[in-house]
Amino acid sequence: MKILLIGASGLVGTAIEHVCAGKKYELISPGHTEVDIRNKNVLEELVAMHRPDAVINSVAMVGIDPCEDQPAETFAINTTPAMHLAKSCSRAGSIFVQFSTHAVFDGLKDTPYTEDDAPNPVNIYGASKLMSEYLALNMTERHYVLRFSTLFGKRRNNAMGFVDKVLKKLEDNTPLRIADDRMDTPTYAADAARELFKLIESEKPFGLYHIANAGSVSYYDFTARLKDRMKSSSDLSRGKDSDFPSKTKKPLKTHIISNRIGPMRPWADALDAFLADRAGR
Template structure:
């Protein structure tokens, strides 16, 4: 089976390459090899390769930056997704497109199902929602998979940021602001982390396994699905789990004190949902189950501490 993967350098892209099934012929393309915002380039490449499947793991994910760069966010997340869907339709290929929990406004206060109304609060979320709709309207058999709080040993993510900030605090060097608006250091000793926004941290390797399993379903699956880690946490709670795990693996790890703050104290450019927990009952019905945090986080921490 021939699979064309976009976003090959991202967290999910790297993990999919690590886990590529033996029966796949995987063509992994980063932005330099295929710019999905270029409709003609997408059309030519898909027509040339004639893949059985396209996995769109390419995305503009800089949530705060998107507030001032909405045009580029929409170019990648909407137009790019639409270009791939249109090219897949012409080539007779299936398409799996990855989306986000940030399509929701966080007001529901229970896990969001695929049937719940999407009301994004920021430009990133709006662009991802329109990208979903472009894919599903163009391809009746497309798959859209929403996820939440992705972390891994690759790229930039909350786990890597917390370990970096802990190391900086241990050296009494004022750390920089963490990515993804998850928290903020007040000084070299205390890390101030948002405690009133809840997500389900998801290991990109587990997400890659879910993508592979979803594509292999018989009868074939289509439509919208949710997949995320099995534990819902605030960013503050997630940071505590990260540091606890690091200390268990390395007794010399210096755990900085954490201070819980509100999102209003952090004042990020982009508003984020207070509760964007995803319900995964639909994908569980296909036999694809979320993984517990304690199973997935430990190997990632071990790999990062070894670097």
């Protein structure tokens, strides 16, 4: 299988590279300096030249506050390229894979969101990703749109997600206060990448899928598990989301589950697997 991956140095991109290497798939993964996703002509030429079996868009501007501060830039990176890639894939006969996020929901639901729940983004990041979903779903027939929850895993770039930041503090034995009313479904990026290839290889119906390890957990309980596994002596205390005022509105409960694929392994098992992989790095 020939795969064109854009955004390979990021968290999900790194996991996809690893899966492709294991499967000996032909992988074309131009770096950020070679391909700027805002450049429509470059995207069109790339897809037309390689005619891959699948094009995977793993590029994103992910920071909630930067996205809110720079809406035009956010839509230029997170949204419009999905349209150019979808149309290019349609012409080349390639499958188009677009990633999205649990942040398309408003975070008011006590139980995990399924693919059948109505999105209602509360900030620019969520809105930009929801628009990218619509473009992918409507501008090419052969598409997979995958929504992820908060991810953890190895990455080639130096960006820091929530779990990277917590890990660093636990390793430094820095005190931590974490909200116990913020719910999520932390997911191992390696599991998410494997699930993507299962969809493609088993020719699952095209459409929208939630991809997440099983279970729902508060940020506090997740961090407590991480602290225990890391044998960190950081002082960990409980807080409430309202204790951490943020200039940008964020959804509170962004746990997700799939109605369309079978359950993935529980998040706690996936976390243990990540820590074992990380220890062996």
